[in-house]
Amino acid sequence: MNATATPPRRGNRADAATAGRAHAAPRADRRAWDPAGVAPIVAAAALALAALPAGFVGVAPNRLVSGVPRGLWEAAGPGGCLALAMLAAALAGLALTGAAAASDTTPCRRQATLRAGLIAALAAGIVVLLVALAGAAAHAAVAADSGGGGRTRVSLGAAFWVWLSLALLVFAGALRRVPPLPARAALIAALAAALLLLAGAGAITDLSLAREFAVNRAGWVDAAGRHLLLVGGGLLVALPIGGALGGWAQVRPGRGTGAFAVLNLLQTIPSIALFALLIGPLTALANAVPALRGLGFGGIGAFPAIIALALYALLPVARGVEAALRAVPAAAVAAGRGMGMTRLQLLAGVVLPLALPTLLRMLRVVVVQLVGLAVLGALIGAGGLGGFIFRGLGQTAADLVLLGALSTILLAVAAHLLIGALIALLDPEPAR
Amino acid sequence: MIELEHLSRRFGATSAVDDLSLTIPRGDICALIGPSGAGKSTALRLINRLIEPDGGRVLIGGEDAARLPVVALRRRLGYVIQSVGLFPHWTVARNIATVPRLLGWERRRIARRVEELLALVGLEPAHGGRYPHQLSGGQQQRVGVARALAAEPEVLLMDEPFGAVDPLTRRSLQDALKDIQARTGTTIVLVTHDIDEALRLATTLAFLTGGRLVQAATPHAMLAAPASPEIAAFLGGPRLGLRLLQTATAGARTDFSRTAAGEPLDADTPLDEVVARMVAAGVTALPVRDRAGRAGVITLADVVAR
Ligand SMILES: Nc1ncnc2c1ncn2[C@@H]1O[C@H](COP(=O)(O)OP(=O)(O)OP(=O)(O)O)[C@@H](O)[C@H]1O
Ligand SMILES: [Mg+2]
Numbered sequence: 001m002n003a004t005a006t007p008p009r010r011g012n013r014a015d016a017a018t019a020g021r022a023h024a025a026p027r028a029d030r031r032a033w034d035p036a037g038v039a040p041i042v043a044a045a046a047l048a049l050a051a052l053p054a055g056f057v058g059v060a061p062n063r064l065v066s067g068v069p070r071g072l073w074e075a076a077g078p079g080g081c082l083a084l085a086m087l088a089a090a091l092a093g094l095a096l097t098g099a100a101a102a103s104d105t106t107p108c109r110r111q112a113t114l115r116a117g118l119i120a121a122l123a124a125g126i127v128v129l130l131v132a133l134a135g136a137a138a139h140a141a142v143a144a145d146s147g148g149g150g151r152t153r154v155s156l157g158a159a160f161w162v163w164l165s166l167a168l169l170v171f172a173g174a175l176r177r178v179p180p181l182p183a184r185a186a187l188i189a190a191l192a193a194a195l196l197l198l199a200g201a202g203a204i205t206d207l208s209l210a211r212e213f214a215v216n217r218a219g220w221v222d223a224a225g226r227h228l229l230l231v232g233g234g235l236l237v238a239l240p241i242g243g244a245l246g247g248w249a250q251v252r253p254g255r256g257t258g259a260f261a262v263l264n265l266l267q268t269i270p271s272i273a274l275f276a277l278l279i280g281p282l283t284a285l286a287n288a289v290p291a292l293r294g295l296g297f298g299g300i301g302a303f304p305a306i307i308a309l310a311l312y313a314l315l316p317v318a319r320g321v322e323a324a325l326r327a328v329p330a331a332a333v334a335a336g337r338g339m340g341m342t343r344l345q346l347l348a349g350v351v352l353p354l355a356l357p358t359l360l361r362m363l364r365v366v367v368v369q370l371v372g373l374a375v376l377g378a379l380i381g382a383g384g385l386g387g388f389i390f391r392g393l394g395q396t397a398a399d400l401v402l403l404g405a406l407s408t409i410l411l412a413v414a415a416h417l418l419i420g421a422l423i424a425l426l427d428p429e430p431a432r
Numbered sequence: 433m434i435e436l437e438h439l440s441r442r443f444g445a446t447s448a449v450d451d452l453s454l455t456i457p458r459g460d461i462c463a464l465i466g467p468s469g470a471g472k473s474t475a476l477r478l479i480n481r482l483i484e485p486d487g488g489r490v491l492i493g494g495e496d497a498a499r500l501p502v503v504a505l506r507r508r509l510g511y512v513i514q515s516v517g518l519f520p521h522w523t524v525a526r527n528i529a530t531v532p533r534l535l536g537w538e539r540r541r542i543a544r545r546v547e548e549l550l551a552l553v554g555l556e557p558a559h560g561g562r563y564p565h566q567l568s569g570g571q572q573q574r575v576g577v578a579r580a581l582a583a584e585p586e587v588l589l590m591d592e593p594f595g596a597v598d599p600l601t602r603r604s605l606q607d608a609l610k611d612i613q614a615r616t617g618t619t620i621v622l623v624t625h626d627i628d629e630a631l632r633l634a635t636t637l638a639f640l641t642g643g644r645l646v647q648a649a650t651p652h653a654m655l656a657a658p659a660s661p662e663i664a665a666f667l668g669g670p671r672l673g674l675r676l677l678q679t680a681t682a683g684a685r686t687d688f689s690r691t692a693a694g695e696p697l698d699a700d701t702p703l704d705e706v707v708a709r710m711v712a713a714g715v716t717a718l719p720v721r722d723r724a725g726r727a728g729v730i731t732l733a734d735v736v737a738r
Binding site for chain 2: 335336340342349353
């Protein structure tokens with residue numbers, strides 16, 4: 001296989017898709033796509049085509065009944081279809097030539113980077129176009145149904161979601177092959193700006209998702225803030241405790257196993273159960289110490305949610321801190337000590353800077369995990385974006401559920417990108 | 433002056449250093465030699481208190497090291513760690529400046545010192561801006577030595593400082609170290625597996641095995657009368673005699689009552705080099721001239737006489 005000729009690189013998304021051959025050949029080059037990379041492209045194209053008969057949007061007379069699917073042709077018209085088809089064809093062509101070009105490996109690094117940038121831009125274009133087409137279709141449907149008294153609902157259909165996911169996957173995958181950080185940041189910013197611009201221009205106001213957002217706008221800001229508060233609270237508790245545990249496990253290898261066993265066990269408790277299980281003991285605690293109640297402590301509300309989130313974060317934090325400390329070269333620490341650095345100087349000048357990249361990577365994982373888990377806080381009265389999801393479930397209002405879920409995902413992605421940017425900025429290695 | 437008095441240190445069941453007593457006078461270069469695991473590195477780390485002894489004590493300039501504030505003590509002792517241990521996130525210049533910065537030197541003085549040290553260990557000024565991973569192993573080691581020398585410590589503890597350096601550079605580094613030592617009177621404790629390096633640099637050789645000191649003597653004395661068969665084997669076995677030639681110079685064996693024709697040798701030439709020249713020229717006698725300008729002759733018989 002050609003991939004054997006290319007140097008192994010870490011973290012290739014394409015590998016996950018073709019995990020089967022990971023044993024047979026070293027991982028594919030980060031910049032160039034090997035011919036075996038054609039398989040995922042073909043699979044993606046097939047999936048995209050298969051979704052064609054599915055509904056692009058669904059139109060319902062009101063919020064409570066499910067909509068009638070409308071295909072792409074019907075919803076977007078020939079112009080929209082043509083634009084989308086052209087972008088998709090260009091993307092597929094570029095990806096395929098990229099896969100073929102991998103046989104002459106390294107000399108065309110710049111070219112591969114350029115191609116990846118183009119692929120990312122095309123994928124971003126598809127995302128924006130999909131949203132714009134859906135918005136336009138919604139606008140048309142609402143306008144056509146003037147007798148409906150504005151109750152007409154236009155939801156996003158299965159085909160939309162399939163294509164959006166594919167486009168975003170391609171976008172994220174291509175981004176990894178664009179090494180210069182500013183270029184990467186610019187691509188992400190451009191996509192975000194284009195979507196915001198669409199929304200700001202009122203191009204998607206008639207989509208039911210946008211309607212739900214408009215109705216809940218004030219509540220949404222509160223919920224998002226509350227969500228962040230829960231995550232921040234969980235971190236505030238978990239970081240010092242988990243950090244101390246991880247540090248202890250690193251200094252005394254072997255001793256930490258007991259503590260880690262308990263934390264491992266904690267991880268296995270289903271999250272919903274943990275949130276519910278805490279209600280009892282924490283209510284009892286608040287009853288026993290009424291002073292705590294005045295501070296907002298109790299069996300329900302933000303307090304138990306923060307505790308539950310902290311408990312979940314404890315294991316990854318402790319493990320991450322342990323791994324980060326282990327990654328600090330022992331010889332550097334010994335040399336620093338031998339030259340007369342104080343404990344503090346050693347910690348601040350040597351240990352922390354060398355552990356920081358690993359620590360931030362741990363933090364990124366934990367934050368993303370907690371943003372997702374915090375949704376459950378709504379179940380025990382802690383509020384947060386989960387509120388929309390559970391309210392939507394109760395009312396069988398799929399768009400409300402979607403609003404909550406999408407907001408959570410957006411929050412997680414934003415956190416991921418932000419911490420990722422920090423990691424990249426702190427990288428002590430000069431650019432290669 | 434460094435005095436080790438009945439120093440002992442165990443790690444579990446192994447006795448890394450066992451009742452070690454050794455006096456290293458001020459300005460001496462003491463080379464600790466011995467097989468792997470003999471306790472040489474442990475002895476160094478007992479001196480700068482990276483580990484504390486189970487028994488015995490270390491006196492530095494007559495003061496009990498255990499009574500001195502540990503951080504201040506270590507800043508007085510330059511330390512070259514066996515595994516180099518450069519700080520990977522700092523540039524070479526910043527690495528070298530470690531102790532001067534700890535001591536709060538003024539910025540310009542540090543910059544000047546760094547430049548001086550880079551030249552001293554044979555690195556280019558441009559290397560100062562690089563990161564350790566951008567240097568070769570031997571270059572990294574030289575940075576480690578420069579870092580230890582930076583604040584002109586009164587004692588230098590060096591654990592295999594030149595192990596990864598090529599022979600030519602190693603020689604020039606050894607010369608540089610000798611120069612510095614002669615200029616500043618630094619006391620040096622050097623761990624090395626390179627017998628020739630030990631012979632070239634050391635005023636005292638200390639042979640350790642299994643944590644115990646077996647013999648401490650001048651290079652010449654140890655070569656002339658190794659205290660155990662192990663030492664004899666360690667110093668070269670059947671070739672020990674050739675090493676012995678390194679410890680004496682031509683002047684001591686020259687007959688100044690005679691003269692011979694030809695380009696005269698320097699009286700400071702070590703005897704092994706005298707033999708090498710005889711072999712190269714196919715002769716058994718060579719002319720010698722000493723610093724005072726006296727001329728003489730050295731013969732092969734004079735060289736091998738004890
Ligand atoms: N931190 C430690 N924990 C346990 N044992 C140790 C430790 N440091 C040293 N030892 C043991 O003490 C003995 C002496 O080790 P030391 O590092 O002083 O040897 P050395 O003479 O420097 O050897 P080398 O020439 O290989 O560097 C060895 O048996 C070693 O295994
Ligand atoms: Mg050693």
